[in-house]
Amino acid sequence: MKRLAYRLVGSVILVWSVFTLTFFLSRLAPGNPFQGDRKLPPEIMRTLLSYYHLDRPLPVQYWEALKKTAEGDWGSSFKNPGVSVSDVIGKALPVSITLGSVAFFASLVIALSLGLWIARSKEPMTSVLRSLTSVWVALPSFLLASVLIEFLAVKLPLFPPALWEGWRSIVLPALAMSIAPAGYLARIFATSLKDTFQSPFYQAARGRGISSFRLVVAHGVAPSLNAVVAILGPLSASFLTGSFVVESIFAIPGIGRVFVLSVMNRDYPLIMGTTLVYTFLLVGMTLVGDVLGEWLDPRVRAI
């Protein structure tokens, strides 16, 4: 309980630090969001700046923004006046979460089966499989996405090459996002499984002569899962990064694409909104990972 409170305070500090950093970094950037393709007359520029309070001293702006953000008013997009940041995020987030969860479960299934295969195989198969996973980890998601589009959408039109319409359009982006994390996860799971296979409790269970299915699943896989659960936080980070790239390539209207576009457009409120949503997701995933880890493995609880 005390640890949970400690974690909660830490999360609030994290969110606040991210807010502060993002705020000052985006304000330090040269230029302002209205210096675009058309040159605006100076008086219009002044009106715009004062309308958005961008002409006030930075500390004042910071305090106002912090107060408003904490109250839940995330402002409206600079590039699309009248469209509130919450609306944009409200529309984009479900898309990203759908895609992210499908990709997450895909990578989990791939990683667990591959990890089990690696741990139970013999040399030289183990090394071959391990090298395969390092190729996966080294494969940038934008390359995988391009290759998938070229072969499974253009040459062989099985799936749509872009956009977000129906379940078919989930397959390719989810695959592109899940391969690298799956490789990473499979390595960790395989190492953990190998340790478990050599541990006394596993050998004892084996000595009792229980069925090999129960042996592997209940005494091998279950205790090895904590290694997987422990990296849920970093793993969700890699899905975030994946979402920037994959959503941009497949033109999927999710948070990743909104973030990349808002950075290109210097749309401050939208940059802030998406960054904060990312931070919430990261904090949430890490917390879920820790709680799951304790529930799965009593050894962690004791510490």
Next chain:
Amino acid sequence: MTADPSSRNLRRSLGIVAVGLLGILIILSVLPESVTGLDPVRQDTRLVLAPPGTENHLLGCDFLGRDNLARLIKGSGVSLAIGLSVGILSTLFGMLWGLFSGYAGGFSDLFLMRVLEVWYALPELLIATILMLVLGHGIVAVIVALSIGGWMGVARVVRAETLKIREQAYLEAARSIGVPPARLLSRHFLPNLVPVLLVLLLFRIPGGILGESTLSFLGLGLSPPASSWGTLVNEGWKALPLAPWVLAFPALMIVLALLAFQWTAERAGERWSR
């Protein structure tokens, strides 16, 4: 690791392959422009998207009729230089942070670690992308953004190693005969950290390469007409339906470079962590 001889041989040969690959990449990236005899920015409208094997253009041309090979050689130099700089800078910064944190202990350690946790919670690319807002789109900007985005892992490992060294008998001996802190750091901590630092560096370099190519691919990193693997892949991606080879060569280079560094790093880690 297992002492199985066949597995050890396999790993060893993989290591040799990786180092060989690294050598080829480095040689390719420092080749002078005169090797192809072509200017990487010269455009020839008659040769737009020419296929590989076109006369004088071994790897064909891009969408503006520029020679792919010349651009690839130039881009390899840029990408490897960025990867190396990011690796060195982030390793150095992480080393200083971790070393100080572990050596000082007490309140400074606690404070530095809390700050580190804040940074560590954010993905490298998120930090780098936001930093690119301030820094612009040059090579130096990309290097700085990715270095600030990715030093945290190094700091954690270095701190853990420093704590381990602090508990060693030789350090207690040195301290008890009155060796001053500066000399403790330079003669006892640093030499013992070198193997770990080299492995960390080898892991950070591909991180930098991947970071640059991802940023540039998204259009947030280097901007044209600069060439790097990322910008080349970006251009190749746009021409993909018409001329897949424009994408294929830089893509191959990225994958080979990442694998070469990763395998070398893994092998080095196995050898030096004994």
